[in-house]
Amino acid sequence: MEPSRCQQDVRDPVPRVDAYGFERPEDFDYAAYEQFSASYLVVLARRAAKWSRLLRGGRAVRRSGTVKRYVRKGVPLQHRAHVWMAVSGAQAQMDQNPGYYQSLLQGAGSPELEEAIRTDLNRTFPDNVRFRKTAEPCLQQSLYHVLRAYGAHNPGVGYCQGMNFIAGYLILITKNEEESFWLLDALVGRILPDYYGPQMLGLQTDQQVLAELVRRKLPAVAALLDGHGVLWTLVASRWFICLFVDVLPVETVLRVWDCLFNEGSKVLFRVALTLIKQHQTLILQAASAPDVCDKFQQMTRGPFVTECHTFMQKVFSEPGSLPMATITKLRETCRATLLAQG
Template identity: 65%
Template sequence: MESETNGNISKLHLNSTKANDRVDPYGFEKPEGYESHEEKMAEYLAVLTRRSAKWSKLLGKGNVKVEKNQTVKRYVRKGVPNEHRAQIWMASSGAQAQLEKNPGYYHSLLGTEQQHNPKLEETIRTDMHRTFPDNVLFQSSSEPCLQKALYNVLLAYGHHNPAVGYCQGMNFIAGYLIIITKNEEKSFWLMDALLGRILPDYYSPAMLGLKTDQEVLGELVRLKVPAVWQIMVQHDIMWTLVVSRWFICLYIDVLPVETVLRIWDSLFYEGSKILFRVALTLIHHSQAEIVQAHSMPEVCERFKRVAQGDFTYDCHAFMQEIFREPGSLSKATINKLRVTCRERILAEDTRLRP
């Protein structure tokens, strides 16, 4: 049974975004220059509307399962219409199965105030006002305000996984999940899928998974975009300096909203290798500009610019590129590099310990 808050989330989403032509369908303020992309976006949404009928036929009435096969993968890569997005994410990530196995578990984690960890509560509350301040759905003047749902999901996850608790970046991920699912419990189980299975150790205190994958990206750049790798070596720049936000926020506030959601469609269905495909495509597309940098600050500035422009706004063309431009990128290759990079990081940590 959905809570009153979940019902209000749906109502708020419909009312707020329709009432304000200055915001996009997800409640975010339209950035400067957005108008130049609206015609292309209208064409894209028309395509998704046509595809929605195919998705409805594929899913069938009341079907909550999503097969892992080439047909569904092709459908996902072409884009999931928003009305099916929550269902596809839940089913393909295993979150739906976990929800069904654990009825009432999410609400039990919220429990009574006496059961809550005061330090966890304080840490989460500190980030509430920093979470999407330009989104009408999260502003305190909204009624109801999605900050309450966001707080509940983060608090429940902190109790569910005390080894992780809460760290910055999780608020943005939970916020996106709430916008799409309009449901706290589903957002919680999608968080569990992301942080527990798809991206393990990204948000643990040591962030070993995150550090490892940033080093893996460096190795992939060395193999696939060697000129950029050379400039990073030349200026002695660590990958964490230029791509950490890409990974920890899963491209939120890095790429346009619709593009991020398309990336997440494939992330939930195919796993973490999608993050590498996106990063390699951004770097490869901007390599001519990056390699002209003459200093560390210049390199960092050019990395900030790689996510801007028409290339990333045309989400459909961009997604086609991530599956073409980097070439072959198997899970076996990534896993092998992860083993090597993890060992190197752990050895370096051991060496630096007093």
């Protein structure tokens, strides 16, 4: 009937772009997403009420058992920037360095750094309407400022591919360049040291740590990859370097980041192990190296990763015990091996 067609015409443009500006793909499953959204909106409303009580009267957010529990269950979008800034230490750094971000932007920049950043601007989220040159405002300019300032702040890292995606997400959430800069500094400088920059030793180390954890917890998967000669850098490097951006759905990535800012890099191993354990049967069907890579791509699509609330519950249960002492020891061993190799 005519009225329903009119309703369809009104509704169609809305779901094509999500709340963060990303265009949904042609094969997007609207029916499944709407079913998930209906239940998740109830969860979000309940969490928002709890967070509002916790933050009532401008109360400061400090790491605690309660905050850890709340963060694991999800930070509402309206509080996300505030909570990330608090638990990561970024707010304290910004407060202690007033005017520093602006001074970096006003300083003389490196032509090489600026050119490297500009080269990647158009490659950053081409499916996001807010990063297009036709957008008003166009977030490419904010992205350029944040990355240029960070390169000047940390010349040992400068700019590395992958940082553009991370900074882009930070800008989408904070809507503030200076806060995005300090959150990027928290990630690159403290939470994920040596992930970015010329040698990426921290990134290489953690990929080897993941390989060892899989050998211990999911030996059949490790044996399959070894048997087909598939290196973990081939299947998991993007998971770590982009912190699951452009790998998992946006809302799921943000739930992972809630915990990453509060609990540190151990969360990345939990997410990776959960994905692998949940899809162990699928992976073990692979008959060749290209098939293994294809299975790993399949793992990051579908209802399991879209239903972010259930997914995060699995992240903190499926991998089992994962003491920080174990990860620290594995990091020391893997780093020593990498350095010895050269």
